[in-house]
Amino acid sequence: MSTTHDVRFGTAAGEEAIPEARLDRIRKLLAKAERAGTPDEAEIYTDKAVELMARHGVDEALLAATGPPQADPIGRVTIAVDDPYSGAKARLLGWIASALRCRWVMHDNRGGKVSAVTVLGFASDRERTELLYTSLLLQTTAQLAAVRPPDPRESVAAYRRSWLYGFAARVHQRLLAAEREAVSEVAATREPGATSVELVLADRGSEVDRAYEEEFGELRRARRPQVSGSGYRHGAAAADRVDLGGSRLAGRGRTPALDR
Structure with missing residues (x-):
């Protein structure tokens, strides 16, 4: 995976480093998930990593709300996606x-x-x-190499593409649920009179929306993907096994309707 950074919003020189201790722990947990011998083992490590990620995101938002703008600036990063299944990989990234x-x-x-x-x-x-x-790209690449359509007459490529779309959609749902859980947990510990966590996040969302409209507001929306294979349901089930937010989150969230 390759990335390029744009300095327009402050993503390069002068950008303050995000606290590395927690991120290093998250990286180590994800690395263990990538090397796991079974899906159940990978689930344990990925679950904990995403739990820490969600809490990290809320904590960073609250810190930035009381600090200088350069502490957590708005910016952009461009990440290359490769074939096969570049469209499905792009939506996995975008829905995350x-x-x-x-x-x-x-x-x-x-x-x-x-x-x-x-x-x-x-x-x-x-x-x-x-x-x-x-x-998740590393984990799904290994799984995609093994999955086959139940009907031998079906295209393997179409099945795998559909599988990846199902995986991406379900990951999106489960991440939304994990984020809501983190917001609720942090809000419950806030002192009376403290700024609302929801308000802080809403303000940040508005700032991101304004930056997006300034930079990309003239772009047309991408069409919804046309999924021809039968693997969507199996891909979604595989994302459930990743268990991003823990088993308590099963069935919550929503399917992404838009590509941006």
Whole structure:
């Protein structure tokens, strides 16, 4: 995975580093998930990593609300996506980004295939998006190599593409639920009279929306993906096994309707 950074919103020189101790723990947990010998083992590590990620995102938002703007600036990062299944991989990345309070844009190459995704948001949320996407991409790549359609007459490529779309949609749902859980937990510990966590996050969301409209407001929305294979349900089930928010979150959330 390759990335390019745009300094317009302060993503390069002068950007304050996100606290590394917690992020280093998250990276180690995701690395263990990638090397896990079984899906159940990977689930344990990924579950804990996402729990820490969600709490990290809320804590960083609250810290930034009382600190200087450069502590957690809005910026963008462009991440290349490769074939096979570049469109499905792009939506995995984009739907992770949107669940973690970022906006995103797909880029096509001259052949009309998706070549990259630009993620726009606060530094702490972009960092979380990149970490999780990188890990889940590695995990799904290994799984995709093994999955086959139940009907031998069905195209393997179509089945795998559909599988990845199902996986991405379910990951989005479960991340939304994990984020809501973290917001509720932090809000319950706030002192009386303290600024509302929900208000802080709403203000940040409005800032990201304004930056997006300034930069990409003229872009048309991408069409919904046309999924022809039968693997969607199996991909969603695989995302459930990742258990991003713990088993208590099963069945909550919503299916992403828009690509940005």
